[in-house]
Each structure stands twice: as structure tokens, then as C-alpha cells.
Amino acid sequence: LAAPISACPACDAAHIAEDTAGKGYRGNGQEAQRIMLSLPTAYCAACIVGVEGSLQQLPGVRSARVNLTLKRATIEADHDVEPQELADFLTSIGYEAYELDTGVLSTTATEKSSRDLLMRMGVAGFGMMNVMLLSVAVWSGATDATRDLFHWVSAAISLPIVAFSGQPFFKSAFTSLRARRLNMDVPISLALILASSISIYETANSGHHAYFDAAIMLTFFLLAGRYLDHRTRAVARSAAEELAALEVPRAHRVLADGKEEVVSVNEIAVGDLVRVVPGARVPVDGMVEEGESEVDRSLLTGESLPVFAGPGEMLSAGEVNLTGPLLIRVAAAGKDTSLHRMADLVAMAETSRNRYTSLADQAAKLYSPLVHVLALSAFLAWLWISAGDVRLSINIAVATLIITCPCALGLAVPAVTTAVSGKMFRQGMLLKSATATERLAQVDHVVFDKTGTLTEGKPRLDNYGDHTPEDLAVALALAQGSSHPLAQAIVNAAQDEGIRAARVSDAKEVPGHGIEAIWSGQTVRLGRAEWLGAKGIDRTATYLKIGKRPAVAFTFTDNLREGAAEAVASLKKQGMKVTLISGDAPAAVQDVAFRLGIEDYRASMLPDDKVAAVEAFRAEGRHVLMVGDGLNDTAALAAAHVSISPATALEATRVVSDIVLLGRSLEPIGGSVALSRSATKRIRENFGISAGYNLIAVPIALVGLATPLAAALAMSLSSITVSLNALRLKGTP
Amino acid sequence: VNVLVYLIPISILLGGFGLAAFFWTLKTQQYDDPEGDAHRILRDEWDDAPPKD
Numbered sequence: 001l002a003a004p005i006s007a008c009p010a011c012d013a014a015h016i017a018e019d020t021a022g023k024g025y026r027g028n029g030q031e032a033q034r035i036m037l038s039l040p041t042a043y044c045a046a047c048i049v050g051v052e053g054s055l056q057q058l059p060g061v062r063s064a065r066v067n068l069t070l071k072r073a074t075i076e077a078d079h080d081v082e083p084q085e086l087a088d089f090l091t092s093i094g095y096e097a098y099e100l101d102t103g104v105l106s107t108t109a110t111e112k113s114s115r116d117l118l119m120r121m122g123v124a125g126f127g128m129m130n131v132m133l134l135s136v137a138v139w140s141g142a143t144d145a146t147r148d149l150f151h152w153v154s155a156a157i158s159l160p161i162v163a164f165s166g167q168p169f170f171k172s173a174f175t176s177l178r179a180r181r182l183n184m185d186v187p188i189s190l191a192l193i194l195a196s197s198i199s200i201y202e203t204a205n206s207g208h209h210a211y212f213d214a215a216i217m218l219t220f221f222l223l224a225g226r227y228l229d230h231r232t233r234a235v236a237r238s239a240a241e242e243l244a245a246l247e248v249p250r251a252h253r254v255l256a257d258g259k260e261e262v263v264s265v266n267e268i269a270v271g272d273l274v275r276v277v278p279g280a281r282v283p284v285d286g287m288v289e290e291g292e293s294e295v296d297r298s299l300l301t302g303e304s305l306p307v308f309a310g311p312g313e314m315l316s317a318g319e320v321n322l323t324g325p326l327l328i329r330v331a332a333a334g335k336d337t338s339l340h341r342m343a344d345l346v347a348m349a350e351t352s353r354n355r356y357t358s359l360a361d362q363a364a365k366l367y368s369p370l371v372h373v374l375a376l377s378a379f380l381a382w383l384w385i386s387a388g389d390v391r392l393s394i395n396i397a398v399a400t401l402i403i404t405c406p407c408a409l410g411l412a413v414p415a416v417t418t419a420v421s422g423k424m425f426r427q428g429m430l431l432k433s434a435t436a437t438e439r440l441a442q443v444d445h446v447v448f449d450k451t452g453t454l455t456e457g458k459p460r461l462d463n464y465g466d467h468t469p470e471d472l473a474v475a476l477a478l479a480q481g482s483s484h485p486l487a488q489a490i491v492n493a494a495q496d497e498g499i500r501a502a503r504v505s506d507a508k509e510v511p512g513h514g515i516e517a518i519w520s521g522q523t524v525r526l527g528r529a530e531w532l533g534a535k536g537i538d539r540t541a542t543y544l545k546i547g548k549r550p551a552v553a554f555t556f557t558d559n560l561r562e563g564a565a566e567a568v569a570s571l572k573k574q575g576m577k578v579t580l581i582s583g584d585a586p587a588a589v590q591d592v593a594f595r596l597g598i599e600d601y602r603a604s605m606l607p608d609d610k611v612a613a614v615e616a617f618r619a620e621g622r623h624v625l626m627v628g629d630g631l632n633d634t635a636a637l638a639a640a641h642v643s644i645s646p647a648t649a650l651e652a653t654r655v656v657s658d659i660v661l662l663g664r665s666l667e668p669i670g671g672s673v674a675l676s677r678s679a680t681k682r683i684r685e686n687f688g689i690s691a692g693y694n695l696i697a698v699p700i701a702l703v704g705l706a707t708p709l710a711a712a713l714a715m716s717l718s719s720i721t722v723s724l725n726a727l728r729l730k731g732t733p
Numbered sequence: 734v735n736v737l738v739y740l741i742p743i744s745i746l747l748g749g750f751g752l753a754a755f756f757w758t759l760k761t762q763q764y765d766d767p768e769g770d771a772h773r774i775l776r777d778e779w780d781d782a783p784p785k786d
Contacts (some may be wrong), residue, residue, distance in 0.1 A: 045772035111765070119759055126752045130745060147739075153741055544736030 033060055035075040035083045036091065036100040042071050047478055051095050055086065059235055072100070080527060114234055117227045124220040127161035128213070132712075135213040139709045144206075151203040154212040159196060165219045166192050168226060182362040184410065187220060187371045191215075191401040198398045201391075209395065214711045215400045221407035221719045229414035232421050233434060237343040248448060251283040252276070268333040278483060278511075282319045285337045288312065290327035292512030293482070294528075296320040297651055298451045300631045301583050304459070305540050306485075308512050308528065321486050324511020354504055358435045359683050367409060368439050375400045375490045378702050392704070399706040408718035412686035415726035420679040423729065428663035429644075429672055436658035438683070439642040440676040442623040447614060447636070449628035450582035450592055453646065454666070455558035456567075459486055459540060461493035462557045464597075471552060473502035475544050478515045478526040481507050486542045487515070487526070489556055514542070522547035555729040557591055563667030568596045570670025576593065577622075581605050581613055583632050610636035627669065629653060645682045678729055686722045693718045 011623050041050065048066045051073055055064035058080040067074070083099040090097035090615070121130050134150045142150060151271075167194070173185040192215050199210040219670035224357035252260050254273040265283050268274065273289065276282050282295070296318050296631040306322055309315060315328060317337040357365075379397035388390050421431045431437065448454050468476075474493040479487035480501060494501075504524065507517035514527010525545045528538035540558075545551040568578055569677065579600040582589045586603040602613065614636045617624045626640035629649035637643035637655045644658040661668065697714045700706050758764070 045775055048769060049776060066769060067766040068764045068772060115759060115764070118764060119756070122755045122759070123752065126748055126755070130748050133744070136739075149737070157745070477739060 019486075030079060032076045033079050033081070035077055035081070035086060037073045037075065037083070037087055038098045039066065039071050039073055039090075039095060040098075041479055042066065042068060050093070053091060053448065054093060055090070058086065058089065058353065061086075073097070090145050110650055111234075112231055114227075117168070117223065117230055120168070121223040121227055122319075123161055124165040124216060124223055127157050127165075128216045128220045131158050131213045131216050135708065135712070138210075145330045147208075148203065149507045151199075151210045151212070153460040154210065155200060155203055158212040158216040159200075162192055162196055162215050162219055165223060169222065182364075182368040184360070184368065184406065185400065187368050187404075188218070188406050188410070190372075191398075191406065193217060194398050198394055202395070205391075211398060211402060212710055215716055217712060218402065218407055221715065222410045225407070225411040225414045228411075228418045229434075232414070232418045232431075235598065263686070264679070265333060268330055270330050270628060272330045272333075274328045274330055276321045276328060278321055278323055278325060280321055282315050282317055282321060282328070282331045283333075284328065285314070285332040286328040286330045287314055288326055289329045291325050292510075293324035293326050294512055296322055296323045296457075296485070298457050298630065304451050304457070304584050304588055310512055323482065323509060325691070338649075357411075357465045359438055359680070359687070363409060363412075363687055367404075367406075371401065371404050371406075374404070374698065376412075382704065395706045396701065399704075399711065400698065400701040400723055403701045403706050403714055404694050404713050407715055408690040408693065408722045409687070411719055411722050412690060412726075413683055415723045416679050416682045416686065416729065417625055419682075419726050420675065420727045423675060424659075424668075425670060427671065428661060428665070429449055429668050430660040431658070432660060432664055433658040436642060437679045439452050439623070439658070439678040440625065440673055443576065443625040443642060443673055445617055445622040446627065447579045447581055447617070447640065448568075449626075449630060449633045450580060450589055450599075451558065452583055452626055452629040453594065454561055455562045455631075456561050458559050458580050459489045459556035460559050461554060462491050462554075463555045464493055464497070467552065467554070469499065470502075471544060471546070472497075472499050474504070474519055474524050474546060475518070475554065477504045477524055477599040478499040478507065478517055478524065478544075482509055486540075486554075486556060490526075490542075490554060519546070523567065532656075538585060540588065556587065560592070560595065561664070561666055563665035565596055567599060567666040567669045571673070572597070574670075575671075576671060579613075579617075581610050581636075583607075583610075583630070607632040607635050611639050614639045625673075626668075667733065675729075682726055682729055686725055689719060689721055689725065 018290045038644070039047070042048075042051065042450070048068065051066050052064045055073070055075060058081075060074040060081040062078070064073055064075045066072070073090075077086075087097040112679075131154045134154050138147055140149050166189070169185045169188050172183065173189040174181040176186060195211040195215040199212050199215070202210050203206075248347075250262055251265050251268055252275040253263050253268065254260055254275050259277060264593055268284055274284055274286065278293065288309055288311050290311060292308075292310045295309045295315060296306050297303050298318060299320075300318050309321075309326065314331070375397045378400045382393040382396050383390065391627075415435065416439065420437050423555075424431055441654075444485050451457055464472075472494055475490055476499055479494075480489040502519055504517040504519045507515060508517050510531070513531040514525055516523065516525045516527075518524070524547070525532055526542060529541075529543050529551070532543050532545040532551045534545065534553075536543075536557070539553075540556045541553045542556075543551040543553050571578055578598050579602070579624075580589065580593050580596075580598045581602050582592075582605060583605055588602055589603035593599075602609075605613065610633060613629045614624050614626060618641070625638050625640040626643045627645070628634075628643070629638055629646050631650055631653060633645075633654055634653050637645065637653065642659070643657040644659045644661060645653050646661045647663075649657075649660075659672070693714055695704070695708070700710065763770070
């Protein structure tokens with residue numbers, strides 16, 4: 001049956017095209033699910049088109065939207081669409097994508113408060129422009145009734161706006177006063193309220209000066225500073241949340257009837273059976289029920305050598321299963337795992353940070369009482385000089401309060417932190433703490449962890465030359481069938497040298513022990529020393545035994561992480577002491593220290609020893625920067641003056657560190673100290689500039705010569721100088 | 734000087750239009766993805782408004 005022919009085919013076509021382009025698939029009638037994907041490499045217009053276009057063509061996808069600022073895609077889709085499949089699809093067409101746990105991302109709250117600040121700032125900006133226009137007329141000589149009219153109009157505009165836009169300051173000042181403390185917002189609120197009230201009084205009495213413009217301008221500039229500060233923190237927070245959301249915790253639960261289901265870790269209960277496949281991270285604490293394998297504990301203890309795991313052995317969450325599938329009886333899951341308990345302990349131990357007073361707080365401590373005393377003494381002095389003229393005295397006191405330029409002080413720190421965190425983000429460093437730059441600038445001693453921080457945690461065969469081609473060919477043939485990291489290292493080394501694998505038969509992997517096969521009629525084995533009956537050596541090694549011949553050892557060293565040598569060299573060049581503290585065996589630690597030129601190294605350190613070492617450095621009066629990734633470093637990271645961890649670290653570790661390295665390379669660390677020193681210098685300069693303005697303006701106000709025009713000039717000039725100075729921030733030396 | 738009687742309300746009204754426009758941009762989430770929007774405007778394809786939620 002043919003479709004009826006339309007009188008206007010083009011109209012129909014346009015209609016259909018618009019429908020499909022705009023809305024696309026409308027769903028199967030059920031409720032949609034929301035999927036978020038992280039797109040770390042998206043940066044251009046083509047990426048938006050590519051990602052959105054190709055996602056919308058997939059079955060079940062209703063809409064897709066890319067946010068380039070957050071490097072994220074939000075997708076509405078039917079319930080049976082698997083997030084992982086979408087991520088894999090995008091990665092396969094060239095846009096690297098990772099699934100995000102939507103439960104962890106709590107962006108709505110920060111977005112709301114940021115939008116709230118922006119709205120208050122917009123309203124204040126609108127009011128400021130209108131009042132300024134009216135004020136220009138007054139400054140240029142409006143008199144009598146005209147001046148009064150202009151003052152009344154200014155009052156009508158600025159009073160409601162100051163009351164609305166100034167709320168963040170009033171609230172903060174109120175809470176701080178209730179706690180019997182003075183913060184920066186107390187003089188600000190006082191200046192706003194006093195300036196508004198005296199201006200109304202002056203206007204009612206046909207006075208010459210009204211400070212409506214000053215009050216509203218102060219509100220606008222201070223809100224600008226606060227918005228900058230808020231945005232910087234919100235971006236850092238959302239990036240940090242994203243790192244946490246990347247680890248979507250899933251586990252394979254084995255049911256009573258032997259079937260398996262994939263569930264979220266939160267749903268796992270004590271006593272459940274969980275299967276951990278080779279290559280996966282153990283999601284829970286528990287005892288091995290069935291199966292044999294080796295596990296990699298390096299993130300938890302710093303040991304680079306894999307450990308045997310068989311029935312009866314206890315495993316902790318965070319370890320990585322290497323060779324064989326394991327069936328684990330859950331002893332603790334979710335918040336009760338040793339991993340989480342460790343994180344809680346660290347949160348309690350985190351005291352040194354709380355003791356640090358930021359430069360802004362130090363300045364506020366000096367500034368607030370000084371301003372109040374100045375204004376009050378100006379009031380009293382003029383009351384005495386003018387023999388009881390309260391109106392004149394209050395006018396001068398208010399002029400003093402306004403002209404002391406709290407807006408330059410309010411902008412001094414946020415302008416610099418915005419500039420520095422943007423710069424660091426571009427270099428691949430995420431600033432999580434607001435005072436991290438200031439603390440980083442004081443650092444004079446750097447402590448590194450070894451496994452996973454200075455090294456990649458990926459072994460490399462280092463005694464290649466000691467072996468006969470025959471041994472290598474057999475080892476290659478055995479190693480090819482395994483995904484064990486040491487086996488993979490042998491395969492890589494042998495293939496680089498062009499070795500051809502020997503012909504072996506009946507190869508089988510014995511999980512937890514090694515690989516066995518038949519070669520030229522004799523049994524050949526590659527694996528752990530005990531399994532082969534060989535004597536182990538004190539190195540990361542695996543052993544090859546051919547027939548009855550004595551076993552030979554293949555030894556490995558850890559590859560240095562990209563940029564590790566440059567970072568250490570740059571830090572040493574800047575005159576800093578560098579120490580290596582590791583939980584690994586002495587030989588491995590010594591080797592890495594020697595390769596990087598670190599003289600001070602300590603091996604076999606337990607987590608407590610690491611903390612003790614950091615505390616000892618602090619007792620000597622040193623400011624320690626700790627760089628580490630393992631769970632065993634977590635307490636030391638919290639104890640240090642400032643801490644950095646790579647993105648590959650466990651979540652518990654990233655939580656306590658001030659800065660997270662987003663890229664693979666360690667190189668940015670070297671420059672970051674210089675950058676933060678430059679930033680701290682700018683902050684100090686900005687305080688100096690504000691103080692300089694005050695030195696000129698305050699005496700003028702005190703002798704009673706400050707007009708609203710002078711206040712407006714001083715305020716805008718100082719704010720602009722401070723912002724421009726922040727932009728002079730220098731990068732790497 | 735009498736001209737002020739209607740010029741001042743007019744100027745405030747015009748400013749009010751600007752303020753209303755600003756509220757509208759806030760409400761339609763136009764500050765959420767400044768970087769993406771800078772690129773989107775250069776595309777040929779017709780683009781939907783930011784998602785409302």
C-alpha cells in the first residue's frame with residue numbers, strides 16, 4: 001500500500017528532518033535513565049558534533065549533551081542501555097570515554113550556590129551602573145532640589161539591592177559575631193549598613209554627600225571576588241568528585257544456584273560469595289574459599305612482589321588479582337572494609353592542616369580591629385574638635401570605613417588563586433585545597449614514595465643478557481599464555497630482541513604458582529621459586545626450570561614513571577632535600593634511589609614508620625611535601641605540610657592529598673613549587689598595594705576631606721590594580 | 734530640568750530590561766558550559782537549547 005502523495009514533499013521532508021534532528025528517538029515510553037560519561041580528551045567543536053551525533057544514533061539513546069567545560073557527556077537513555085557499552089563505543093570511535101557513577105556526583109548543590117552568587121552579583125552590577133550615572137551628575141555640580149532628587153532615586157535603587165546582594169556578607173558576619181570572632185565580613189557589613197543609613201539621613205536633611213554609590217560598588221566588587229573564589233573551588237571539587245566517580249564499584253556475586261550476577265558493592269552483604277576474575281581489583285575484605293592465584297598488594301603496602309593467595313588466605317579490598325579466578329567469602333564490605341576504616345583514621349589524624357592560617361585570615365585578623373579602631377577614634381576625635389557635631393563626626397567615620405578599601409583585600413586572594421589554579425590545571429595538577437598553593441610555597445623538603453609514585457608499578461626484565469637464547473625462547477613460549485605482569489614483561493623484552501618462541505605443547509597455567517608445559521619431551525616450568533624447588537633471591541624475580549636442570553632466575557626492576565627523573569632533578573636544583581621512603585625491600589629501593597640520584601632513602605618502612613619520619617622532619621622545622629599513592633602512604637600524606645598524589649592512587653589516598661596529578665607524568669611537580677611561590681608573592685604584593693592605597697586614603701578621610709568621588713576612585717583603582725597584578729603570575733622558572 | 738521626570742524612569746526601565754535578560758540567561762543555564770558554547774556557535778547544524786532540569 002503506497003503512502004498518500006503529499007502536495008508539498010519538501011514541507012514533509014523539512015518537517016521530518018527537524019523532528020529527527022531536534023528530538024530523535026523519544027524512548028520506549030518507560031522512565032529514562034541518566035548516564036554520565038567522562039570525556040578527558042574532548043576539547044573542540046568537532047568533538048561535540050562527533051560525540052553527540054554518534055551517541056544519538058545508538059538504539060535506546062534519547063538525547064546526549066556534551067559539556068566541554070566539565071569534559072562530560074550527559075545522556076538520557078532507556079533503562080536497558082548499559083553505560084559501559086556507550087563508553088566502549090565512544091572509545092572505539094576515537095573519543096576516550098569512561099563511565100561515571102552518577103550517585104557520587106553531587107554537582108547540583110554547588111551549581112545552585114554558584115548561580116545564586118552570580119545572580120546577586122548581576123543585580124549589584126545593574127544597580128551600580130544606574131547609581132553611578134546619577135552620581136556623576138552630582139559630582140559634576142548638581143545642587144539643591146536636583147541633587148536631592150538624584151540622591152532619593154539612588155536610595156530607591158541601592159537600598160533594596162544592597163539588602164539583597166549583601167546577604168552573603170551579612171550572614172557570614174552574623175555567624176562570626178555569634179562565635180565571638182571578627183572576620184573580614186564584619187567590617188564589610190558594618191561599612192555597608194553605616195554607609196546606607198548615614199546616606200539616608202543626609203538625603204533627608206538635604207546634605208551634600210551621600211554614599212549610596214560607594215555602598216553598592218563595594219557590594220559588587222566583593223561579590224566578584226567571592227564568585228571567583230567559589231568558581232575555582234567548584235571546578236576543583238567537581239574534578240575531584242569525577243575522579244571518585246570513575247571507580248564504579250561493582251562485584252560479581254555468586255548465588256546459591258551457582259549463577260552469577262553483577263551488583264553494586266553497596267548491595268554486598270557479609271557472608272556472600274564473590275568471584276574476582278584475574279586483572280580485577282578485590283572489591284571486599286574476605287577469605288579465599290576456592291581457587292589459587294597471586295595478588296598485587298603494592299597499592300596497600302608498597303610491596304612490588306606479588307603474593308600467593310589460596311584457600312584460607314585473607315584478602316583486603318583494593319588488592320589486584322593477577323592470575324587465577326578466586327571465590328571469596330565476604331568478611332566486610334562497603335564502609336566496613338579495611339580500606340574505608342583507614343580513610344576514617346586518616347581523617348581524624350588530619351590536624352596539621354587545620355592549624356594552618358591562610359594569608360587571607362592573617363590579613364583579616366590585622367585589618368578588622370585596625371579599621372574599627374580607626375573609624376571609632378576618627379568619630380571621637382571629630383566629636384571633640386567640632387564640639388559635639390554628631391552628624392559631621394559620623395560622616396567622617398563612615399568615610400574612613402569605606403575608603404579603607406576592603407574590596408581590594410577581598411579580591412587580593414581570589415584573583416590570584418583563580419589564576420594559579422587555572423595554570424596548574426592546564427599543567428595537569430588539580431588543586432583540591434584552597435590554601436595548598438600557600439603551603440606548597442613554603443616547602444623545603446620533599447618525601448617520595450617508591451612503588452606507584454616514582455615507579456610505574458610495571459616490571460621490566462633487567463637480566464636479559466644472562467640467559468641463553470634457548471632459555472629465552474622457552475620462557476617466551478611459556479609467558480605468552482599468561483596475563484601476569486612478570487610474564488608480560490618477559491614477552492615484551494623477548495619480542496623487542498626478536499626472539500622466536502620455542503614450540504611447546506600442553507601448556508597450562510597453574511594459578512598462584514606459574515605455567516607448565518612440555519618442551520622436547522621434558523617438563524618446563526616458569527613461576528614461583530617454591531613451586532620449582534629453587535632457592536628464591538631477594539629481588540623481584542620469576543624462575544625457569546627445564547627438565548632436571550637447575551632453575552634460572554629472571555629478575556625485574558620497576559620502570560621509572562615518566563618525568564620522575566626531571567622532577568627530582570628540578571627539586572634538587574631548587575635547593576630542596578629529597579628523601580625516598582618505601583615499604584618495599586631494600587634492594588629494590590636502593591636501585592630506584594641510585595637511578596634517580598636520591599642520597600637519602602629508607603626501605604621496609606611500615607605506614608607508622610612513614611608518619612614518624614615525616615613528623616621527625618617537621619620537628620626539625622622543615623616543611624615537608626609528601627608525594628605518594630599507596631594506602632600505606634595515606635597517614636604520612638595527612639601528616640605532611642602539603643601532599644600530592646597521582647590520579648592512579650586509591651580514592652582514600654586522593655581524598656587526603658591537597659593536589660592530584662591528573663596526567664601520567666611527575667614532571668609538573670618541579671615547576672609547581674616555583675609557580676606557587678610566585679602566586680604567594682603576588683598575594684603579598686596585593687596586600688601591599690591595598691595597604692599602600694590605605695596609607696594615602698585614610699589620612700585624607702581622617703582629616704575629613706574624603707568625598708564620595710574620592711571613595712569611588714580609590715575603590716575601583718585599587719580593585720583593578722589588584723586584579724591586574726594577579727594576572728602577572730609567572731609559570732615555570 | 735523637567736525632562737528628568739520621565740528620563741530617569743525610562744533609563745531605569747531600560748536597565749531593568751537588561752537585568753531581566755540576565756535573569757533569563759541564568760535560568761536557562763547559559764553559564765554552565767562557557768567553553769562548549771564558544772564552540773557550538775561555530776557549528777552549521779541547528780542546535781537545541783541547553784537541557785532543562
